[in-house]
Amino acid sequence: MQLIYFAWVRERIGAGSEPYDGPAQTVAELVTELRAREPRYDLVFSDLTSLRVAVDQELVDFDASISQAKEVAFFPPMTGG
């Protein structure tokens, strides 16, 4: 599975994407695992209300399953238009 980051999430993590091959079954489990990795992840995921997540390019809630996912993307609330 590929993890993808956009906007300030990408800047604070310091990478646009990275492979993931861990045990997490839901977005929430993945977030917990990432936060335990390093302070920069812990900081990015400390306030989930300021983040959005898409699983295989569909916006989902943080309790969504990722067991079949190919791509999980984290980003701030969108500012298009």
Place this chain on the structure above:
Amino acid sequence: MKILVQSAPFDVGDETNAFTNTHSNVGAVVTFTGIVRDDDCGSLDAMEIEHYPAMTQKAIMQHAQSAQNRWNLADVLVIHRYGKLVPGDVIMMVATAARHRADAFQAAEFLMDYLKSRAPFWKKEWVKGSPRWVEAKQLDEDALARWE
């Protein structure tokens, strides 16, 4: 339906004419054009727009489809740019065509409210050489909520 996500500039007049001329049996075409706005002090150097290429087109298409389901529309056009823009540049346009104006107006507004806070774009402003990510506004969330 035509959804274009591109870095290249486009001509709103040409796009509007082409869109209008495609349809012989419509009574109304509504267009909205989004333009990079300078701040009150004129200090915005540039605006950089990032997007999620694998998701953007698909997500806008889904919402254009729900607009089609909700209103009686003949067609929808969305063009949205990404990359570095300067004040006065056209960022994006939405056009809707319908037999009657109420459908065209409402669908255009619905699509704009959606694009503001659900299409995967992020704006970064450069003010006096310093970058700053534009924060999402509660006002835009509220605007979207009225369609639910």
